[in-house]
Amino acid sequence: MRLPNGLRVLYEPMPWLPTLSATLLLPFGSATDPAGAEGSANVLHEWLQRGAGDMGSRALSDAFEDLGVRRSGGAGRETSTLGVSFLAEDAAQAVPLFASLVRAPRFEEPEFEPSRELALQELESLEDAPTQRLFEALSARFFASPQRRSPYGDAAGLAALTPEGVRQDAARRLGPDGAVLALAGGASWEELAPIVEDAFGGWTGATEPIPTPELAPTARHHVAAETSQVQLGLAYPSALPGTDEGYLYALALNVLSGSMGARLFTEIREKRGLVYSVSAGSRALRGFGYTLGYAGTTPERAAETLTVFLAELERLAAGVSADELERARTGILASVVMRGESSGATAARLASDAFLLGRARTLDEIRGKVEGATLEQVNAYLAANPVPEPTVVTLGPAPLEAGAGAPAAPDTPAQEER
């Protein structure tokens, strides 16, 4: 359903559950941060939860907690999320309270500075979290478009923010048109629809278009850090999940990295003992799919780890075996069933579908596509679409010297201040 204000609303009844989860996907993130105000989305996301309607920050928080509501969410690149989960019987109180966050944020002056301070502290904490730092550096090198910007923002951008500036930012992009509200759980739509319409129908405000993702030229980078393990990340464009090609690629990616029996885990951890953690997973922005790979390993084994990782990506073009495909198919179908038992996972799937694909897929549709993909189709797709050379970023004591392809060049700090 789409409300007159443009908000898209989706609901999946799970009548056996006493619980209800709601995810609100807001079309603002670091990619649409104003120039010179990097981190504005993050501060906006924090500030808007500090008081709404006739309730100040404390009263609002108490109201959620009196209902036992658990809140979640965060600012992202293209979108930011607000999530709530509560007992379905409390929907008539919890949903309007949830809506008040976006309908009537107070944006009180005294709450601004702590919101900014919190963002600065998160940015500082990132320095002590090498894996997260790696992925921020990887996105900064992979994208040429504003999707390269970190949701954490940067110190200069955060320092430049003003209460008035962030209020104007909210007026520019905290609106319902392009936002998605997805709910799942133990209520009937007949009960829930009027509550949702009443709560969110009066929400007004503008939104901004999200820029089209553009990629930077493929390259290798190194970020110097005194870590025990080299953090190794790679990124390359891949089929958009939920499209016909996306299903074929998802099956192939499952063969590569869907489980502890998959190729990456077998070749890199089981056979060679090079890592504890290695993985590759697909990600999506609106209209654009890509894959992120990760491995963490001690410095003397990093070159071999990267070499084997790249060889496995290349080997995909030669196709997968019938047995591998069947195991991947079973794995994806089982995970569809298992996620279907959780209200939070179901709401997240609905929201992501609506945002990325413009519609929510049914479980039957997903099942049909996964069951219908033949070995010939998957292998023809892989042969026609070999994995392109990825952008590779390493973070650790020294750049890698070996590994297939171009050697690592010293990093020129763009986002890192140290």
Added chain:
Amino acid sequence: MTSGLRFDHAVLPNGLTVIGEHNPRAVTTAVGYMVRAGARDETPDVSGVSHFLEHMCFKGNERYSADDINRVFDELGADYNAYTSEERTVYYGAVTADKGGRLLELLTELLEPSLRQDDFEMEKKVILEEIAMYQDRPAQRLFESANQRYWNGHPLGNSVLGSVESITALTRDAMQVYFDRRYAPSNVLLVLAGNYDWDAMLAQAERRTASWRDYQVVRERPAARPARGYEELVDPKLTRQHVALYAPGVPVESPQRFVPVVLANAIGDSSGSRLYWELVDKGLSDNAWLAHESGEGEGAFVGYLSVAPAKAEEVLERYQQVLARAQDEGLTPEEWRRAQRKIATGLTFRAETPLGRLMSFGTAYQTLGVYESVADVVAAVLSTPLEAGLELLRRRPFDDAYVLALGPG
């Protein structure tokens, strides 16, 4: 979800206890083996063996190679893994309900490992990588150290991962000795949850484990002499000051075991708690919390603070003032009720999936020997009286806190 549930229970002739929570509405089946063997059962010379053994159990036996194990889990479409803590080692998985028997079959194979020498040497490298990974995570490193220092020689201070030295020195035969002394059927609990055929699963478990011979396993439970005071570790590579706080808590067997849980939530939940309002809301810390952890015989409040080094002293003092003020002035009925409701909601959401249920009622049964439905636990939390929390605060546990800081100095 709470209607139509049935608790199943049997003890096999070999001493293995099998329990289940059958839910006719579930579309999946979760199966887990919970072994009462963890870091606290280790001697210093085999530090880390419980966790290393957990990895080795996935390496197979005469019937299954390591590849076979991974492949069959995939053929079942299983969501599976294992973990090791101070208290136990748990091997678990979930599958669609038609495959529960095959999952039980495979998990049972895990508990009959060959511990082959070449697998052992290869997996040792993986464990050393895991230790290196945690070295790069300051909070993990801090808690590893703080846990050991707080428990001050008590087995609850033992490291789950072990050290580079202890893992490097560990032998395959020492691991076999450990396995032969801890994996007795009477020291293992087989747990089922979701949709399954009890009679068939029970018969299968009995047939498959008939060769397991039982023996007595003793867990040491010495008295704890926890440390108190303040210590600091310096690592110039770090950017933030990371602080851990420990204080005496309540053991898991206590009839009062939910009291410290509600208390810790009211004081130190990640949102809406006293620490949240005093530190996070004000932008003094991006992460400040207090929780309660209980083990067999002992429990502890455990807290954490992340702060800019320049403000570390001031903010840590505020953190400790929050605890002192709770001891001096108590908590309000509203604070207590909110904490109760938040915990109840969390328990209810965790119960959405059979795997979530398995973890909750399985660990409780293993420690307490009684089955608790989610409704039982929610009711127990909601009926925990504020007065019990105030009584606990009057004993002033935070006066005996141990604090360890890790930062750039």
